[in-house]
Amino acid sequence: MRKPVIAIDGYSSTGKSSISKVIANELDLIHMDTGALYRGVTYFALKNCLEQTGEINLEKLFAQLPLIKIEFKTVDHELQIFLNDEDISQQIRDKEVSSNVSLIACQKEVRDYLMETQRSIAKEGGVILDGRDIGTVVLPDADFKFFLTASIEERTRRRYLELKSMGVNMLEEEVRENLTTRDKIDSEREVAPLKKAEDAIIIDNTTLTKMETILLIKSYIHPI
Ligand code: DC
Numbered sequence: 740m741r742k743p744v745i746a747i748d749g750y751s752s753t754g755k756s757s758i759s760k761v762i763a764n765e766l767d768l769i770h771m772d773t774g775a776l777y778r779g780v781t782y783f784a785l786k787n788c789l790e791q792t793g794e795i796n797l798e799k800l801f802a803q804l805p806l807i808k809i810e811f812k813t814v815d816h817e818l819q820i821f822l823n824d825e826d827i828s829q830q831i832r833d834k835e836v837s838s839n840v841s842l843i844a845c846q847k848e849v850r851d852y853l854m855e856t857q858r859s860i861a862k863e864g865g866v867i868l869d870g871r872d873i874g875t876v877v878l879p880d881a882d883f884k885f886f887l888t889a890s891i892e893e894r895t896r897r898r899y900l901e902l903k904s905m906g907v908n909m910l911e912e913e914v915r916e917n918l919t920t921r922d923k924i925d926s927e928r929e930v931a932p933l934k935k936a937e938d939a940i941i942i943d944n945t946t947l948t949k950m951e952t953i954l955l956i957k958s959y960i961h962p963i
Contacts, residue, residue, distance in 0.1 A: 742768065742865030743963055744880075746873035747956075748939065749887030751918050751925075752894040752901075754949055755869040758887075761953050763867045766960070771811065771860055773870035773877070774840075775820045776853045778831035779809045781843045783822060785835060795839065801848045809856060834907070837917075841924040844871075850930055871925055874936035882963050884939035885956055893945045894918055 745768070747759050756772045763770035780800075788799040810821045819828045830836065843849055857877045860866055868877065874884035889897075895915040902909055925933040935941065940959055944952040 740962055742863075743882040743960065744861050744864055744878055745867040745960065746878050746881035746884045746936070746939070747867065747869040747887065748871055748874050748885070748933065748935070749942075750889070750894065750933070751921050752898040753887035753889050753944060754897070754952060755887050758949060758952055758956065759867045759869040761949075762956060762960075765953075765957070766867075767865070769860065769866045770818065771857065771866065771868045772818075773853075773857055773868055773873065775811075775828075775831055776809055776856060777844045777849070778836050778840050779820055779822050779827060780804075780807060780849055780853070781836050781840045782827055782831050782833075783807050784843060785839065795842070797846060800843075801846075804848065804852045807852075809853075832905075841921050845924065845928040845930065847930045871933040872931035874939045875934060876931045879936070883960055884936050885942050885959075886935040886939040887942050887944060887952075889943060889945040891915065891919065 743766075745759075745762070747755050749755050756774065759770050759772070762768070783803075784795045784800045787803060788796045790796050806823075808823050811818050812821055813819075814826070819826050820831065821827065854877065857868060857873075861868065861878055861881075870877070874881055874886070895911060895918060898918060899909070899911050899914045902914065922933070942952060942955060947955065
């Protein structure tokens with residue numbers, strides 16, 4: 740029996756990564772949070788490709804892409820992301836990375852560069868990748884595809900509480916605006932926009948708990 744390839748796409752703060760992580764543990768699959776790859780490149784750009792004005796020099800970044808080595812390693816049962824051997828799992832969640840990542844994720848050069856990392860992990864099967872274009876572009880032949888969505892009110896509430904628990908104080912209105920802007924940029928970009936694959940199953944988890952969402956997704960996954 741072959742292990743499945745599962746694609747989970749969807750809007751920000753629908754719980755894609757944390758849900759994928761649990762499903763991967765339960766089904767003994769490898770989980771890759773592909774957003775972390777875009778965040779890793781953004782972190783690199785902020786460190787190495789900043790203009791005096793504070794803007795990222797995209798041409799400089801494109802030229803340096805071959806120097807970027809991004810790897811996932813298991814540390815204490817957790818998958819950590821390393822950039823040129825530096826553990827950047829915490830840094831990629833910084834506010835500055837979050838506010839610049841959509842710009843970086845729009846760039847075809849960056850997306851092409853990260854494609855191989857994503858496809859190579861899926862070659863042998865037994866993986867769950869979460870992101871925005873997994874079912875449409877990265878793994879169009881995935882065995883199971885899901886598209887997660889939830890109301891903007893509920894996603895704002897979740898993100899607000901998550902930030903608060905991390906000690907970040909932001910107004911709910913500000914959180915809502917961030918989410919809306921990010922989803923707009925991700926959905927309207929020219930290259931690999933966020934959209935549901937035709938054959939993806941929509942999971943609206945506005946009124947579902949994390950556990951209920953996991954059970955619902957698992958109910959569609961069968962041996963292949
Ligand atoms: O899931 P996240 O918030 O960590 O994603 C960070 C950014 O990367 C977000 O703007 C969407 C983008 N992204 C993407 O364009 N394609 C992916 N496969 C994953 C994330």
